[in-house]
Amino acid sequence: MVPLPPRAVAGNLTVEEEEFWRQPDGEGYRPCLDFSIGYRKKSVRISKEKKKFLVVAVSGGLNQQRNQIVDAVVIARILEAALVVPVLQVNRVWGDESEFSDIFDVEYFKKTLKADVHVVSSLPSTHLVSRQSILNEEGLLVLKGLDSRLSKNLPPDLQKLRCKVAFHALRFAPPIRELGNRITRRMWIEGPYIAIHLRLEKDVWIRTGCSTGLGPKYDQIIANDRGSHPEFLTGKSNMSYTQRKLSGQCPLNAFEVTKLLKGLGAPRGARVYIAGGEPFGGKKALKPLLEEYPNLVTKEMLAKEGELRPYTKRPSVLAAIDYIVSLSSDVFVPSHGGNMGRAMEGHRAYVGHRKYIKPNKRMMLPLFEEVGLISEREMGRVIREMHRKSEGQPVLRSRRRDRDVIAFPVPECMFWGFLTLIYDRILRPLISDTGLHGWYSLATIYFWPAMPQMRLCSSINFPVGRRLKGICRGRKKRLRLSDSVLGLPHCRGAIPLTLTCLMLNEFLLKSLSIWGDFIFTLNNA
Numbered sequence: 001m002v003p004l005p006p007r008a009v010a011g012n013l014t015v016e017e018e019e020f021w022r023q024p025d026g027e028g029y030r031p032c033l034d035f036s037i038g039y040r041k042k043s044v045r046i047s048k049e050k051k052k053f054l055v056v057a058v059s060g061g062l063n064q065q066r067n068q069i070v071d072a073v074v075i076a077r078i079l080e081a082a083l084v085v086p087v088l089q090v091n092r093v094w095g096d097e098s099e100f101s102d103i104f105d106v107e108y109f110k111k112t113l114k115a116d117v118h119v120v121s122s123l124p125s126t127h128l129v130s131r132q133s134i135l136n137e138e139g140l141l142v143l144k145g146l147d148s149r150l151s152k153n154l155p156p157d158l159q160k161l162r163c164k165v166a167f168h169a170l171r172f173a174p175p176i177r178e179l180g181n182r183i184t185r186r187m188w189i190e191g192p193y194i195a196i197h198l199r200l201e202k203d204v205w206i207r208t209g210c211s212t213g214l215g216p217k218y219d220q221i222i223a224n225d226r227g228s229h230p231e232f233l234t235g236k237s238n239m240s241y242t243q244r245k246l247s248g249q250c251p252l253n254a255f256e257v258t259k260l261l262k263g264l265g266a267p268r269g270a271r272v273y274i275a276g277g278e279p280f281g282g283k284k285a286l287k288p289l290l291e292e293y294p295n296l297v298t299k300e301m302l303a304k305e306g307e308l309r310p311y312t313k314r315p316s317v318l319a320a321i322d323y324i325v326s327l328s329s330d331v332f333v334p335s336h337g338g339n340m341g342r343a344m345e346g347h348r349a350y351v352g353h354r355k356y357i358k359p360n361k362r363m364m365l366p367l368f369e370e371v372g373l374i375s376e377r378e379m380g381r382v383i384r385e386m387h388r389k390s391e392g393q394p395v396l397r398s399r400r401r402d403r404d405v406i407a408f409p410v411p412e413c414m415f416w417g418f419l420t421l422i423y424d425r426i427l428r429p430l431i432s433d434t435g436l437h438g439w440y441s442l443a444t445i446y447f448w449p450a451m452p453q454m455r456l457c458s459s460i461n462f463p464v465g466r467r468l469k470g471i472c473r474g475r476k477k478r479l480r481l482s483d484s485v486l487g488l489p490h491c492r493g494a495i496p497l498t499l500t501c502l503m504l505n506e507f508l509l510k511s512l513s514i515w516g517d518f519i520f521t522l523n524n525a
């Protein structure tokens with residue numbers, strides 16, 4: 001999934017506003033799933049497995065299901081078993097009955113993983129499904145409840161496989177992808193925007209044990225429902241609401257998100273996309289945010305009449321649309337941790353370290369209690385300073401081995417290239433400085449669906465790419481070609497050839513931009 005590029009910000013901006021829209025320094029990291037020779041040798045046998053099968057039932061919301069599917073592929077690889085397309089259990093909160101093929105592109109899933117795991121649509125007639133959770137005599141293993149059970153500290157090849165599944169294989173089904181892309185373009189064409197995953201749904205307040213901030217009436221409704229379903233409550237049940245909040249276990253409400261955005265320097269006229277379900281309390285829950293940022297939109301507001309009607313009872317599909325729109329945003333802010341936040345943190349890093357602001361709730365919330373005791377200017381300075389190092393910059397997973405590579409793809413799934421650093425800092429500005437503002441932008445509107453094919457030095461889709469790939473492979477054995485989802489290939493060790501690849505890629509995109517300008521002019525003539 002390739003997002004639309006960040007938009008250039010024009011107009012008279014303050015220093016704080018310019019800093020808010022500025023993208024973090026990616027430090028030259030690029031996606032690189034370079035599997036070892038041993039892994040590839042095993043793949044020849046494993047990809048043809050037809051005797052042992054793994055059946056997995058996944059549960060939860062969309063991003064929780066994605067995590068479990070990633071784990072299922074890795075487990076199948078470890079067991080050297082064929083994987084049956086995972087079964088999506090009915091969500092007990094939303095009642096979503098979507099199947100795997102309703103959400104994800106099944107054929108693409110199989111094709112992408114064909115060199116890693118043999119994926120089949122169904123069990124052969126020789127294998128009968130049993131209720132056992134251990135490998136039976138027929139070579140069948142049935143697993144349920146995989147959520148976060150697999151170790152995060154795996155060998156490098158398996159970490160790369162996790163990235164391959166999460167960022168490549170799990171592509172959304174064509175109808176979802178097309179609708180999500182259309183809605184994204186409508187948001188993106190108007191200029192830079194912020195995406196906020198605002199967790200204000202009723203079930204969130206029930207599960208977290210937190211106060212809604214909407215008053216006693218709403219809090220009592222939540223308390224009654226929580227008493228009826230104590231199994232929904234997560235975390236330490238003996239903690240008070242205040243203890244939960246100050247420890248960072250409660251989602252930020254609209255008032256707190258507004259304070260955070262103002263403190264970070266987000267301009268009042270910024271366009272804000274709200275990802276998430278219907279907030280508990282309706283418009284009242286969003287009132288503080290809407291008063292400060294009136295250009296607030298949702299997928300329902302962006303969609304044309306009838307576009308979302310087929311998915312009104314499919315929350316997973318609606319969450320997938322939120323995912324697509326959020327990935328292309330210039331700035332992403334989660335109001336609460338969780339699967340969506342972690343998935344977006346890793347995916348935005350993988351596609352070029354797009355700005356991702358992780359709220360420091362433990363340090364920030366006590367500051368909000370001092371309203372009136374501290375000036376707004378000083379509060380903004382403090383908020384910006386406490387988030388200086390949590391804006392989506394590369395973070396090495398190796399610093400904490402219990403981190404999930406899906407949220408922290410560096411260094412296992414991303415390669416630091418000195419040549420790409422030169423390209424980003426020197427060559428690209430020189431090539432792009434021709435007076436064509438947005439050299440990439442208009443071209444992307446028309447050619448975005450074809451962007452994955454624009455990998456000149458590592459793709460087999462273009463003759464030029466095949467020739468350059470052959471040249472790279474024709475050099476000494478130490479030269480390896482690393483695939484890049486951003487169209488920025490790396491021919492390690494071959495400096496002139498690599499720079500040629502990069503400049504040819506830039507030239508192609510520049511040409512598409514000129515063509516895009518021409519089409520745009522015709523359409524508006």
